[in-house]
Amino acid sequence: MTPELQFHNSATRRREAFVPLDASNIRLYVCGPTVYDLAHLGNARPAVVFDVLARLLRRIYPHVTYVRNITDVEDKINARARETGEPIASITARTTADYHADMAALNCLPPDVEPRATESIPEMIAIIERLVAGGHAYAEAGHVLFSVSSYPEYGRLSGRSPDDLLAGARIEVAPYKRDPGDFVLWKPSDAETPGWESPWGRGRPGWHIECSAMSWKHLGEEFDLHGGGHDLLFPHHENEVAQSCCAFPGSRFARTWLHNGMLLVNGEKMSKSLGNFLTVRDILTNGPWAGEAFRLFLLRTHYRANVDFSMERLEEARAELDDYYALLVRDLPKPEPDDAVVADMVAWVLEPLADDLNTPLAVARLRDLRAIENVLQVGGSMTAVLERAGRGWKPKPGQAGAALREAAEVLGLLSSDPQVWRKGGGDDAEIEAAIAARLAARARKDWAEADRIRADLLSRGVVLEDGKGTTTWRRG
Ligand SMILES: [Zn+2]
Numbered sequence: 001m002t003p004e005l006q007f008h009n010s011a012t013r014r015r016e017a018f019v020p021l022d023a024s025n026i027r028l029y030v031c032g033p034t035v036y037d038l039a040h041l042g043n044a045r046p047a048v049v050f051d052v053l054a055r056l057l058r059r060i061y062p063h064v065t066y067v068r069n070i071t072d073v074e075d076k077i078n079a080r081a082r083e084t085g086e087p088i089a090s091i092t093a094r095t096t097a098d099y100h101a102d103m104a105a106l107n108c109l110p111p112d113v114e115p116r117a118t119e120s121i122p123e124m125i126a127i128i129e130r131l132v133a134g135g136h137a138y139a140e141a142g143h144v145l146f147s148v149s150s151y152p153e154y155g156r157l158s159g160r161s162p163d164d165l166l167a168g169a170r171i172e173v174a175p176y177k178r179d180p181g182d183f184v185l186w187k188p189s190d191a192e193t194p195g196w197e198s199p200w201g202r203g204r205p206g207w208h209i210e211c212s213a214m215s216w217k218h219l220g221e222e223f224d225l226h227g228g229g230h231d232l233l234f235p236h237h238e239n240e241v242a243q244s245c246c247a248f249p250g251s252r253f254a255r256t257w258l259h260n261g262m263l264l265v266n267g268e269k270m271s272k273s274l275g276n277f278l279t280v281r282d283i284l285t286n287g288p289w290a291g292e293a294f295r296l297f298l299l300r301t302h303y304r305a306n307v308d309f310s311m312e313r314l315e316e317a318r319a320e321l322d323d324y325y326a327l328l329v330r331d332l333p334k335p336e337p338d339d340a341v342v343a344d345m346v347a348w349v350l351e352p353l354a355d356d357l358n359t360p361l362a363v364a365r366l367r368d369l370r371a372i373e374n375v376l377q378v379g380g381s382m383t384a385v386l387e388r389a390g391r392g393w394k395p396k397p398g399q400a401g402a403a404l405r406e407a408a409e410v411l412g413l414l415s416s417d418p419q420v421w422r423k424g425g426g427d428d429a430e431i432e433a434a435i436a437a438r439l440a441a442r443a444r445k446d447w448a449e450a451d452r453i454r455a456d457l458l459s460r461g462v463v464l465e466d467g468k469g470t471t472t473w474r475r476g
Helices: 041-060 075-084 088-105 121-133 162-168 207-219 230-247 280-284 290-299 311-328 340-354 359-378 383-389 399-410 418-423 428-443 447-459
Strands: 006-009 014-017 026-030 064-068 137-140 143-146 183-188 203-205 223-229 254-260 263-265 307-309 462-466 471-475
Touching (some): 006 254, 026 041, 026 207, 041 088, 041 223, 041 254, 041 280, 075 088, 088 447, 121 230, 183 207, 183 230, 203 207, 223 230, 280 290, 290 307, 290 311, 290 359, 311 359, 311 399, 340 359, 340 399, 359 383, 359 399, 428 447
Parallel strands (some): 026 064, 026 223, 263 307
Antiparallel strands (some): 006 014, 143 183, 183 203
16 A cells, blocks of 8 residues: 655645656655764754655655765865865765764665765766856856846745845855855865866866756756755755756756754754754764664654754653563564554554654654553553554554564664663674674775774764774773
């Protein structure tokens, strides 16, 4: 059974039935990280939200292409290299590996395609050439700028009028701009700054053009879904639309736009000056439980709402996971693979996800399945839960437990080994063996395997610290 998917589309500000452009290949683009520092908690939210979306789409459609980019050319990276003296290639490689390890610890599956901006420079130049030829961009003093006044639809996605745009945004006034709202597509690079040859001299792209180029390269001129944090709606996404729709007249770029709300910490916007700035790595060092608990914490709030992080809420999520794993660690009877009650229980949990990714309701239903199985295992009453579900189930032992596992997988939850969860990340001997295997991989320069082992240990709450010739580890 295919549930009808509905999403709140930021572009129309309405909830709409999802109609794929091509049901044999659902195409999803999500703005990925700029790799110059560790991911903070706010960066983790879109990764988790759109991981759930991709998992749901994969369950319904035969093929999904989920593209999430790596921005590895951007002025923040250049600035970091100047401050620290670390080569750019080293900063981006290290930070990309950290990002992969952190997202794996949050149980986010890798996207199907993870393009690097530096590998898509020819596509960026091609789009900019189209924009110049179409009168939507102009070259001035080594820069190429998008002419906002050339595109009457500008501001439609974010719902801002051209006047608001100028008043609200931090607009850089520069002599090479014809209009203060015009934004940079290409800029000149000096000898110390990364640059590529182009029709406008040696230079580098602006940030916005990177996503237009990578989505075009991997998903085509028009695709189904575009996700990102609400903070990217303006100007980043507005600019992506302007670039892509003007370069490819007649195309609509992304059909449906999904924006996740912001993450607050203890009720306030996260900031270094307030002292409430937290990286994903900070959270993971709390213990092997922390990655999955943080994921559950996020999914307990609807993706469009702001979510308020606190250690208490993380601990609440951990306690909920402890309850699930305490049930799953039991030797539950295995129902038949085509058991109709199990299938209906799974469908009941997933139904709210089809309704604009209502993860809080799906999580509440997971809790109900746990309650049913728990009654069957240890006694008690399940009348209230069965009434709430209203599906006429007469559950037999094992059915709700099996459904719990299957439905949780779509949310990216409960995939840890219950024994390992209860032991807190595995035996010391097992961890030491994994570290030895990683050192051996490093010795033969198999960096991918070394990173994989490090990510696997991190997902179990084991943090490695490489010193001179030795590696030490700690649990959280
Ligand atoms: Zn983007």
